[in-house]
Amino acid sequence: MKGRVWRYGDHVNTDLIISGRYLDDYDPRHLARHALEDLDPVFSQDVRYGDIIVAGRNFGCGSSREQAPVALKTAGVAAVVATSFARIFYRNAINIGLPVVECPEAHANFHVGEIALINIEKGILVNESTGRTMRFDPLPPFLLEILRSGGLVSTTRKRFQPKP
């Protein structure tokens, strides 16, 4: 995947990604309209399908709200790259089919608006604007499989389908 970069700092928490005041309505489009509102009011207006977020440490810390990755994915975000992730956000993102890439080098090597190219399976991240190539540990195969099938619902559903 390839996309335009939005860049944020350390400890972007789930309240900033989607505020508690919007959580009573589960409509993903409603969540997307308010994604990152308290951190960057411009984001939800200007984000384009396929954009990539590059952030610092502990991305997604705080609440277990799955609406956080849902809001970003529905807004058009194709992947989140961070120095490190908080664990529940990381799990939630994979479970709803939003790719997450842990790459400590990335934050210092991207600016807003540059183009990132990611190969999730091979663990390669390229800043196309500068030509710099970075590597990261790919997800274990069973997590890649969840991402490939679009999320955990699809993989769990297979267990409950009648055998052909």
Place this chain on the structure above:
Amino acid sequence: MAPTTFAQKVLAQASGEPAVEPGQIVNARIDLAMSHENAALVLRSFREIGASQVWDRDKMVILFDHRIPANTTKAAENHKAVREFVRAEGLPHFYDMREGICHQVLPEKGHVRPGMLIVGSDSHTTSYGALGAFSTGIGATEMASVWATGELWLKVPRTIRIRFEGDLLPGVMSKDVILNVIGQLGADGADYRCVEYTGPTVDAMSVASRLVLCNMAVEMGAKAGVCFPDQKVQRYLAGRTTKAYVPVVSDADAPVERTLELDVSKLGPQVACPHQVDNVRPVEEVEGLPIDQALIGSCTNGRMEDLIAAASLISGQTVAEGVRLIIVPASREVYLEAMERGILASFVRAGALVLNPGCGPCLGAHQGLLAPGERAITTTNRNFRGRMGSPEAEIYLASPLTVAASAIKGVVTDPRRLML
């Protein structure tokens, strides 16, 4: 057998493996699965999965605490959908909005026992470690998968052991201890780890105080926090559960990643300043800041000992002019006891608003939001920008004693000044 940690032992037991190592991914069988309002979201994924029924009715607890009574028609619709599901599935452990906050109600009702593997679709599920359970927060979709299969993949965490020494000074509570730890380790200082709280200071703490330590483990990124069960836990559980349990504790020489020795005998009250929980300072450094709102409650500090501590300063006093003091008992049990002991009356006489048990304004859903430019001091667990209303408001986190003292004085106040 090689010495192993609490986390290794519980996860080995739950996955049917003879032994597991940190970093290993296991498929674990879940002993208890808790959801609050977001059961409505879980339910959507559960229906998509297409399981004909839940895996084990007796291992699920559902209750409402985040938006009670319903604050919007959407919230009411979600409540209704979950009630209908609970009825259709015949789930026996459903508390609707009657009992209070999940992290107080589950221990109270005897659902939490030492050695269990518990997951909850709430990040503060780490709380149950205070009773010796391995307990962690998960998301809604994976909770749906747990409802369907009873299983979940988990990575065996490394362990950070913190050994506390020293008696706490008057005016200092377990909240001050954990804020100090988070300030030292940082908001990601225990990411993915299991944090063991040990030592004579923890041994001397009540179960309620230990719940505060484990509750806030997630604020330094921990997967789980634990205090090893002792006679206090046994006494707490007696009369709450008749089910047998086998306590699980780390071997003394288990391979932990890091051990911290902290002497808390000279620690004073601590305050987490905006807008991160690890931005912690001694109360002296922020004393005198004017406040608009003070809140005592939440899954962190809404228990009987918290209300008693607050009342020791507030009883017979008046809340400062221009300050809104909001009290939210954590559960119906706490609410009733505080009522019967006259503690709620003393708050109301002082000018406080006493709300129904629940999460209240902690997550910014309702019941006391902040306007731009306002400042609150609260016993809750997160001071993120916008957490309790306007992103232009400031949230300071502190102990029930510090919040009570500040409510009376109208400015951030060291509670020891009122305890002379």
